[in-house]
Amino acid sequence: MCGIVGYLNRRGSSGAAEVLYRMLGFLERRGPDAAGLAVFGGGAARAGWAVRVLLSGPDRDGDEETLREFVRRNVPLREVRREGPYVVLELADQPDWGTLGDVVEDGTLRGRASIVYAGSEGDLWKAVGPVEGLRGFVASRPGAGHGIGHTRMATESREDLINAQPFAAKNMPDLAAVHNGHITNHLEWKRRLERRGYRFTAESDSEVIPACLAEWIREGATLEEALREALRAFDGSFTILAADGRSVGVVRDRFATKPLVIAETEDFVAVANETTAVAPLLGEGVHVYEPSAGEVRVWSGSTAA
Amino acid sequence: MVRIDCRLKPAVELNREIRLAAERGEGEVHLIHPEGRHNLAVGILAPVRVVVCGTAGYYCGGLCDGVELEVHGDAGWGLGENLMSGRIVVHGNAGSAAGASMRGGFIRVEGRAGPRAGISMKGGVLVVEGDVGAMSGFMMQKGTMIVCGDAGEGLGDSMYEGAILVAGRIQALGNDAVAGDPEPGDLDLIRKAGLDPGLDWKRVVSGKRLWHFDKKEWDLWKIAL
Missing domain, CATH: 3.30.70 (Alpha-Beta Plaits)
Known part of the structure; x- marks a missing residue:
């Protein structure tokens, strides 16, 4: 399970934290153990x-x-x-x-x-328990233009704050990711990165995701290319949302094992793994769609205005 | 006509109300404010008309027999799963596994469908007016899937029987799926569905090489794996 959400305000930097918070509320039953948000731009900077x-x-x-x-x-x-x-x-x-x-x-x-x-350019907060625990953080970041969020159903690591999501990269500023699924070869990647001096302080498989993305970006990849590399590097089931100071991106594993819907308008992009989270945002004639297997999308622009 | 507000009741009760309305002889049930909720109009075994006034979540119209369902929005994954008979029309997109294991009836998605559309179809007709995602028609056993747009990779993988008609580009055929020209009956079906028979239709069927699989046939292992 786990709930994941992403939102990017295309009309400038504001309101994203509040929207993400409301979206997460619909996904609380997918992950009652912890909730977290990473927001960027405007007041988050x-x-x-x-x-x-x-x-x-x-x-x-x-x-x-x-x-x-x-x-x-x-x-x-x-x-x-x-x-x-x-x-x-x-x-x-x-x-x-x-x-x-x-x-x-x-x-x-x-x-x-x-x-x-x-x-x-951004900030992150996670809290054990229901989404309500993010209320104070959300209220203090009214100017954020985009971000990602997570509700956690703990499966392979403890129900505590350190293992909650989003996880951020430590070897690069302003890069965070949330994940629904299991990365089955995460230990292999953790060992590989530890040899390069990276430290992992959680026990979660998802912790390896932003670390790997950052590593590939440091080697010259764009966020989109790094998400594409994730398709080659990671085994298991995953829908991953990643965000940096400018963009929100998504990658879905080659078998599309975990759900994902996208709603895209001239004003915003909203993604979630259940339609309930994006449905309240949909105006007349706005549709949601499910991307295919192995698809990568990146949207930029909230901080441009 | 009965109106049911989806915000006020859990799906089990909503579906019970639809069934009771059908038993009372109500011709039409409108589900208002669906807001992406799951399991709407599931297990309806009567020829009642159900209208979902908005976007539905997972498993909409699943396990139905004889229903006439219309969705004025999009549907999440598992649309019309195991449909026995009846008609489902979605005026929007569908998620993964649209028409999974359907045994009869007719499903029409006016937008695009996600991966695994028509997986394990056992009959009926599934029409997707847009594109379908990867592994569509996987292990299909009977029936017809009609795709007006493009098809993702692995189309018709390991299908046994049935046919997939595609007007757009096929990214890649799945294991033992073979593409050829449509048959006259296919064009009749396309016409009957209100679609243009003049498009560049391809007919994808089983190559039947996996029908009698012998573990010593190493070439087939290469195909299967």
């Missing part, structure tokens, strides 16, 4: 670079202090703030993402700190 860190150890306050000190010594910091279960590090400049990862995840806090989002 920050003045500078920021990293959202999840502390999962028993002594959050102590770990936050350690993190603060440790990061300050290694990376120029502007501000450190607590937001719910997360600690947000506002950075003075774009960091070296490798160094930052080493500092946050591989230092004293190894096993207790995870980077859940890094970048300047």
